Amino acid sequence: MIRTRMAPSPTGEYHIGHIRTLLFNYAYAKKFEGKFIIRIEDTDRKRYVEGAVPRILDTIKSFGLEWDEGPDIGGPYGPYTQSQRLEIYKKYALELVEKGCAYYCFCSREHLDKVRKESLAKREIPKYNRYCRELSLDEAKKRAENEPFVIRLKVPDNEVLEYEDLVLGKIAINSDNLDDQVLIKTDGFPTYHLAVVVDDHLMRITDIIRGSEWISSTPKHILLYRYFGWQMPKTAHIPVFLDPLSKGKMSKRKGSVSAQSFLDRGYLPEAMLNFLALLGWSPTDGKELFSLENFVKNFDIKSVNKANPIFDINKLNYFNGYYIRALSDKELLAKMLNFNPELKKADREKLAKIVALEKERLKTLGEFESLTKFFFNDRFNISDRDFVELLVPKGIGPKDIISHLRNTSNLLENAELWNLSTLKKLEAKLKDKAGELGWEVINVFSPIRVAVTGSAISPPLFESMEILGKEKTVGRIRNGIKILEKHIF
Numbered sequence: 117m118i119r120t121r122m123a124p125s126p127t128g129e130y131h132i133g134h135i136r137t138l139l140f141n142y143a144y145a146k147k148f149e150g151k152f153i154i155r156i157e158d159t160d161r162k163r164y165v166e167g168a169v170p171r172i173l174d175t176i177k178s179f180g181l182e183w184d185e186g187p188d189i190g191g192p193y194g195p196y197t198q199s200q201r202l203e204i205y206k207k208y209a210l211e212l213v214e215k216g217c218a219y220y221c222f223c224s225r226e227h228l229d230k231v232r233k234e235s236l237a238k239r240e241i242p243k244y245n246r247y248c249r250e251l252s253l254d255e256a257k258k259r260a261e262n263e264p265f266v267i268r269l270k271v272p273d274n275e276v277l278e279y280e281d282l283v284l285g286k287i288a289i290n291s292d293n294l295d296d297q298v299l300i301k302t303d304g305f306p307t308y309h310l311a312v313v314v315d316d317h318l319m320r321i322t323d324i325i326r327g328s329e330w331i332s333s334t335p336k337h338i339l340l341y342r343y344f345g346w347q348m349p350k351t352a353h354i355p356v357f358l359d360p361l362s363k364g365k366m367s368k369r370k371g372s373v374s375a376q377s378f379l380d381r382g383y384l385p386e387a388m389l390n391f392l393a394l395l396g397w398s399p400t401d402g403k404e405l406f407s408l409e410n411f412v413k414n415f416d417i418k419s420v421n422k423a424n425p426i427f428d429i430n431k432l433n434y435f436n437g438y439y440i441r442a443l444s445d446k447e448l449l450a451k452m453l454n455f456n457p458e459l460k461k462a463d464r465e466k467l468a469k470i471v472a473l474e475k476e477r478l479k480t481l482g483e484f485e486s487l488t489k490f491f492f493n494d495r496f497n498i499s500d501r502d503f504v505e506l507l508v509p510k511g512i513g514p515k516d517i518i519s520h521l522r523n524t525s526n527l528l529e530n531a532e533l534w535n536l537s538t539l540k541k542l543e544a545k546l547k548d549k550a551g552e553l554g555w556e557v558i559n560v561f562s563p564i565r566v567a568v569t570g571s572a573i574s575p576p577l578f579e580s581m582e583i584l585g586k587e588k589t590v591g592r593i594r595n596g597i598k599i600l601e602k603h604i605f
């Protein structure tokens with residue numbers, strides 16, 4: 117049975133790239149009716165961040181992805197948190213020592229720093245100089261009773277370590293490039309390398325899908341599997357995705373890359389998963405919009421690209437808009453209320469109309485608030501100067517705009533019925549006005565739009581007026597006139 121895993125380290129915010137890697141692991145397991153496992157890799161105590169584990173698990177759940185075994189739900193090969201497995205790693209490390217595949221090292225930090233500096237000065241790859249490698253086991257064991265120590269891997273000299281990666285193909289590296297890797301640290305915790313190999317073996321992981329930044333670790337793992345006499349799982353190193361502008365790795369400095377931050381900005385999990393699935397993989401039928409279920413069905417690890425995909429936020433916005441429009445008005449309203457509970461205070465009928473109106477152009481749930489605040493607030497967040505500038509289109513005198521707005525407010529005031537069909541008739545009338553005045557159509561509507569919504573860009577104007585109601589609409593146009601008069605005369 118296929119068993120894949122994702123192994124978050126609780127060192128801070130979960131990166132959006134992790135969700136993509138997790139998605140591939142998830143899909144691969146589910147495609148073959150296997151199991152997907154979450155394991156917490158918290159052995160680096162210096163980088164451990166309090167509270168990060170529940171946050172990471174919550175984020176993964178919010179993306180709609182679930183696991184079959186994990187730290188919170190347990191499973192047959194638990195515990196699934198490495199800090200609760202220290203005895204296990206110790207046992208396996210000592211087994212390697214007894215076999216002559218690993219050794220105690222007592223070198224001080226100062227000694228190691230000196231060695232490092234010397235190799236850097238000689239322009240060599242800094243590596244431990246194997247000072248303790250030839251100590252007799254008896255002597256080492258005795259010293260280990262009183263002295264701090266680490267346990268190191270015995271790396272063979274000049275041996276080509278080869279493996280077949282499911283994505284990258286054949287990879288070969290000479291063991292001379294490898295350091296005698298620390299397996300157990302002075303604090304008794306294992307390093308990533310020992311813990312990952314022991315756990316992947318004990319948890320019966322069959323396929324390791326991880327970011328290509330881990331590729332240089334794999335040769336060390338090959339040695340460990342060989343020394344233990346275990347079969348190594350298959351590996352697939354998937355390309356990391358790049359920032360569209362710098363073409364470098366996406367990092368915090370270049371904007372928020374935390375997975376949670378995308379949900380907080382109102383990207384829908386379904387849209388995100390669809391978008392992320394395409395970062396490194398493409399469907400054979402060329403259809404880019406698909407559900408998670410379909411992705412699981414069609415995903416093939418062998419067709420993951422080697423090239424680094426680019427994280428194109430415009431494409432994500434397009435996808436998100438598509439998924440928003442695929443919702444019914446009612447579903448979108450429910451999502452909006454969930455996303456922004458403040459909206460619960462608004463008149464529900466009015467809100468429902470606004471949501472339906474905005475649906476056509478909304479890219480994220482997060483932008484709803486700024487796009488629609490004019491519906492709820494008569495005061496616009498704009499200075500009088502900027503307001504006046506927006507109200508008066510170039511090439512038209514302010515006095516002409518005042519009289520145009522006055523006519524419009526009278527026209528609207530006299531409307532007998534305040535519904536969309538009446539308003540649409542008035543809109544047509546105003547359009548004809550453009551001809552009479554010799555103005556561009558846009559110059560007829562723009563001042564009205566600015567007066568009513570406080571912005572040159574808004575949802576459809578007459579639909580918005582209908583929702584706002586007659587009194588507010590007319591009141592706002594009159595207010596616009598007042599401000600214009602104040603600043604012009």
Ligand code: GLU
Pocket residue numbers: 123124125157312325326327330
């Ligand atoms: N704990 C590692 C990480 O934080 C997992 C690497 C792996 O998948 O082997 O990404």
